[in-house]
Amino acid sequence: MPETPFRAVDPAQPAVIVEPSGDVITYEDLETRSNQVAHLFRDRGLQAGSCVAVLVENRAEYFELVWGAQRAGLYYVGVNTHLTEAEAAYILRDSGAQLVIASDTLAPLADAILADPALAPRGRLMLGSARAGWESYEQQRSLRPRTPIPDESEGDFLLYSSGTTGRPKGIQRPLSGGPVGSHPDVPGRWLRELLDFAPGDVYLSPAPLYHAAPLAWTMSAHRSGGTVVLLHHFDPELALDAIARHQVTHSQWVPTMFVRMLKLPAQVRDEYDLSSLRHAVHAAAPCPVDIKRAMIDWWGPILFEFYSSTEGVGATTITSQEWLRKPGSVGKPIHGRPYVTDDEGTELAVGEIGTVWFADSGEFTYRGDPGKTAAAQDSRGGVSVGDTGFLDQDGYLYLTDRRTHLIISGGVNIYPREIEDVLLMHPAVADVGVVGVPDAEMGERVIAAVQLQAPATAGPDLAAELISFARTKLAGFKVPRDIRFPAHLPRTPTGKMRKHELKQLLMNS
Template sequence: MMDIGSWAQKHPHKIACSMADGSQKLTFQQLNEQVGKGAQFFEDEGLAPGDHVGLLLDNQLAYFSVCFAAERAGLYYTPINIRLSCDDIAFIIQHSEIKILVTEQRFVQQWPELFIKLQQHMAIFYVDGVGTDNWFQTIQGHHVKDTATGSLGQDMIYSSGTTGTPKAIKWPLVELPSNGRTMLVDLLSGLFGYDDNTNYLSTAPLYHAAPLRHSMTVMKVGGCVYVMEKFDALESLKAIETLSITHSQWVPAMFVRLLKLPLSTRTQFDLSSHQMAVHAAAPCPIDIKQMMMDWWGPIIHEYYAGTENNGFCAITPTQWMSHRGSVGRSKHGVIHICDDEGSPLPIGQIGHVYFSGGQPFAYHKDPERTAKTQNELGWTTIGDIGKIDEEGYLYLQDRVDFLINSGGVKIYPQKIEDAIVTQENVMDVAVFGWPDDDFGEVVTAIIQPLEAVEDEKRFADDIKRELSSKLGKFEIPKHIGFLEQLPRHPTGKLYKKKLREDLLASVQKINFW
């Protein structure tokens, strides 16, 4: 069985999803009723297959009832990052042509002018409050649409805008397979063993593709999803123990925060139920992953993919131990490493990561951006730099947008960040190029300390001294500065471009050492 309705019939009282703190719970029967009524409501409102529904919500179970309802009704659904600027949110809503928006009332107070404009063009419903615009009260009077008919709806998720305007891909809708198994369900359940015995901990915002897709997949195969309202290192360990979590998903920044907890705190929890921890979204420093392996054992699996679906790599713990730093071999598409002109490079050389043989993609209403992802051979790239070894394992180095060109030398910030983040009293770090009259750019590191630093110059000097044995002289930061909080997205993405622009424009004041 691969759908909510079937599980509602077989195990109606089994918990399908719950907030990790227990504040909200839905059985399969309750979830299926909300999904069926929501799907019927969309149809009764005149939405046709291929139309668009938007969600502007913080983590809560309403995500699943709305997304599954849109899927059953053959609609596209777009969860919107609530931490984007008002302009970016407005862009996504207009760009995707959303007809119904499901949100929270607090956002009306946060962006009143935006909602005044939106109300003129679409229906808006709220998951909180009372009245005719309450989502749950609105769908209550509708019949339950039992199954999808015709095309199956799907997500259309926009990028977080870390390197530019948010972009998305509108994949063609497909007919629901007769056996109910979609390619995504087969891929994720096959790789990570999701089934009806799975207790899955979702640690990240559901407006991000991975947490939403994995959570929905787990429920489709009959497992239970536990959602954290927001990530907290200590609370996540408590959840694994108290909820008997079997599977979980993380980003490397979460691993760092877990490892920064006192050893006495980390070791007080019984994590024996934990069978698999999956991570993705950003490269993981080798030392950080090794420390997590030493702590949790060989249960940490990694994958590399983009919403573009042009390629998919995965690596098991055993494979990683003999290919440290790799994100795995391709499970979908053929990997090619190319130079700046898009021509293939020999094995072992660093270049642009391209894939061939994957599903062709196009950014929605953005042919110019789409064209930049392709070379003359028709291979596609999503902007990563890396290399492959003789066995076909891929090693990511950085993003093209983040490369530093210092005196003609290409420097990869990710390598420097990996070396700094393992240092004592470092919680997070961003490395980028800073304008320099002699070299064009010089390496600059902005550090978020774990605890307040009294003598910044001394701390900066200590870090540079520690790095001298790990990095080349040209890679050691010329400047080091400190900020109380770096602009890191909860999904692990770091807004380095905006941070650099703010510092250059003196929006944020900082001392360099």
Template sequence: MEDLKTREDFTAALDASAVDGMTVAFWASVAPDRQAVIDPSGRVKTFAEVNANANKLVRTLRKAGLKAGDSVALLCSNRAEFVETLAATQRSGLRITPVNWHLTVDEIAYIIKDCEAKALVAESRVAAAKPAADESPDLLIKLSVGGDIDGFTNYDSALAEQDGSDISDPVRGNQMMYTSGTTGRPKGVFRPQAQVIPPSMLSLRGYDPETSVQLCAGPAYHAAPLAFDVSAAMNAGIPLHFIDKWDSEHVLKTISEKKITHLHLVPIMFQRLLALPAEVKARHDISHVQYVVHGAAPCPPEVKHAMIEWFGPVLSEYYAGSEGGAGFAITSEEWLKKPGSVGKRPMLLEVRILDEEGNILPPGVPGGIYHQLPPAGAFTYFKDEAKTNANRRDGFFTMGDVGYFDEDDYLFLTGRNAETIISGGVNIYPQEIDNELIKHDAVADSSTVGIPHDEWGEQVRAVIMLKPGYEPSDKLAQEILDFGRQTLAAYKVPRGLDFVTDLPRSEAGKIQRNKVRAPYWEGRARQI
């Protein structure tokens, strides 16, 4: 890499390795002893070790009968095996679906079956792994990580039998993330071909394989940490420090002591870091941080101002979704000139602001945000043509958000589909909750909404209409919430409940959730 030609050759070889999913193999060849993953426990794996295990896992899965195009479900916390499984699927033509391991047995089993998984890699700490696997008869192989699970093959034992050398026939794999819909069950965002971004483009974010260090402080199964933390570190050939549970001072200490240069956060993490005592902040040097990317949830302007003042102008905000589209991004310098914006109108794919009739609205007038579908590789909701068609309009799709462009073509978000609650950066879909609460004997109708919360942005609240013969009481409210807790993941369970005598409905009979929500937000702008 001493002269320009050598640097060009290096870059060309790196980008070529991504085409068939062998980026980790490339880094293992040029920097085998470099740290690749550092677990929360302190366990360290080098690029050579991660690459060897990825090859061994490919051979293990092929031995079980999997072939290119088949699906692998990954039920695993932030640890090295997550990266190894991802690297294995990327080079074997397999499609990976990371699963939120906080979900219930029924929810996990649904995703395993719906994504048509032929293999499940699950961590022993996840109690739901075995019962969910038991409900999934099409699995050809089940591997347990971090310990044994009854009926599973131990991950380490299985890999120990295989050769760790690079496979000779790599095929680029794919991934399918799940995003819930307003009708209840989550849906896979499916693309027939994987999106391949040249790893060399990461240099635009200031990545340097010799000096950069990545932190993943959020769950790797979420799309943003998976893209901005895990995949970025794998492609840039830099160490990835995993944190498994948020602790503000521990995160700040890790940033300081491990010389973290790049990380992805969400606004609630900003707020918790900012809430640390001044003397704690002063103890930890953060001058080496070069790039903090954030999105996934609204960020109050005063919070972002405070973070820029503390960390410097290193924040980069994005607005995008699992469905894709052009995406928006805005640097700290731009944002300070356009506070509240999520970025300028993209150059490649068009974005339109439309009214309910589909007319394009002028600058300054809010409307539905519609993103142009790419000419090739457009997504569909897996096995759900109706849902796919429902968000399309003339070659554009919407994620349900509302906003406007200003006179300089900067996008400002003003609201979103009433069906979606964002609490602490996590999307929660109220229909899923209503579908469970309505099963309680006392409940005639339910309309779950998001209400204001200073720390989380929104908090889940159930609004219940009772059947005749039942009277509102604190005891009954708690009973209904406990009932929901039996089937709902903990973060979806409403934090409170209100009784009403009537719920507003449209002429078509659909609950008008925006009207249910409105009184809670009276006098307070609902940010996006």
């Protein structure tokens, strides 16, 4: 008889609580509804290895959908709800999704991207009020049995990279083909073994579920018998309130969320009791040293950072105590063996900056692109996702930037992250992105795009002040030659800057 993927808990225990709506799904609900979803997929002809797409915002039903796909041995694609019609349609075509489930709140986008009748040949289901051309998800689910399908096997997400430097890539890992419970639950192992996560603990996830880490870690919290508190969208004060009201024990963040919480007025931050919080996990983007130090000062040494990728090729971790000894590091390897090479593939010595690789790591392919898959591998059998950094004498890894973000000005390598970290500490700055644009004399010229706390203060005087501020902390060749003040910067919801969009914006302005 197939087994449940969830740790044995009280069936009435909440599996999911959504804020600010207060919607709740219990473990009994999650078990029965995910079984019904698995039956629904089988009834539509989806077998192990088939693909479904989920175009749904953060809401409780997201979990019954992905757990149903996981239990049916399917690949499931979480479609970014902020994509344009063309971007979302590309993902549906590229993934080969046979069936699409969409939310009625996203109906205009769903209708537009599915105008092509060749897409989603196995059906189109809509949560909420189904429009013409869509079936009611709730009605179709309710008609199915509440018991497990007889041929359960572990599925996996098929997620697309953030597309920070171009068209996103589908990252596909081989399915185990094993029964439920055979999935290599790496985040769950870290939660239980490194972060003392136990049944009944409460896990806060403030980021969109269509990204790898929020989806993987929340599902691992379910495998571990915890309650997931899910924010419909990130709001800094709502996040603090959720921690206090739900006695959150574990949470996961990206650095831009830390910045926004730190910039709340002190009296607002002090209003909430955060004493239940034992561990605050962060990843997805580099965290500026001063920001992380400020968070440790505020929350205590409970921050746990990991560095990995959707590809799952290697990982490092670092505790707050280690980080205070090694500020700026992303830790020591917990999966795979890191090494650093120059552009010719020669392995570099301690402290030298180059491309970061991991040997002895996991398998993956970029869907439909064997050339890109091969380009991510080297002759040693290592894999790289294009990050640059260095290793210190104790084996701790430090990241400098993405290789594709590197600015070469006058023959000198400049890493935008270093400049961004400095400008972000100016009190007038809410967010910042640094890129290089073509320059006839220098090859590239450094430009900073700054989103202000008070947009009305933008102007030549503030630009000059920011440049002077940067000169006090950076070598002259790294200081931006130009400061621009756009209203918003093109970040993904997990905090990654879409540098190709930013560069285009600045070149056209």
